[in-house]
Amino acid sequence: MRTETFTCVRCGLTVGVLDPSGGRRDHCPSCLHSRHLRDHVTGGPADCGARMTPIAIAVPRGGGWTLVHRCTACATLSTGQVAPDDNQLVLVRLAVRPIAQPPFPLEAFGDL
Numbered sequence: 697m698r699t700e701t702f703t704c705v706r707c708g709l710t711v712g713v714l715d716p717s718g719g720r721r722d723h724c725p726s727c728l729h730s731r732h733l734r735d736h737v738t739g740g741p742a743d744c745g746a747r748m749t750p751i752a753i754a755v756p757r758g759g760g761w762t763l764v765h766r767c768t769a770c771a772t773l774s775t776g777q778v779a780p781d782d783n784q785l786v787l788v789r790l791a792v793r794p795i796a797q798p799p800f801p802l803e804a805f806g807d808l
């Protein structure tokens with residue numbers, strides 16, 4: 697049986713397209729970067745092909761973590777499932793970023 701792989705455009709890691717839970721990966725488990733290969737409006741292939749940077753974690757209704765990517769060329773946003781072996785340090789860094797860099801002082805909540 698031949699295992700399909702792709703090469704990460706950022707760190708060069710060779711990645712099997714299936715994660716340990718059998719889901720299909722759309723990003724690198726090490727640096728979490730992706731490639732703009734799918735048109736997220738039509739669901740068909742996109743001819744962009746540029747690197748997509750992970751910018752945030754979203755939690756959909758029903759729980760779980762979803763990774764939000766933004767294309768470095770055309771700024772398209774896409775979401776993808778977090779895999780069981782994704783780099784947990786990078787995931788947590790993304791998740792705490794809004795709280796670590798608030799646009800207003802958090803001290804105000806100390807009195808609540």
Ligand SMILES: [Zn+2]
Nearest residue numbers: 704707724727
């Ligand atoms: Zn990578």
Ligand SMILES: [Zn+2]
Nearest residue numbers: 732744767770
């Ligand atoms: Zn793009």
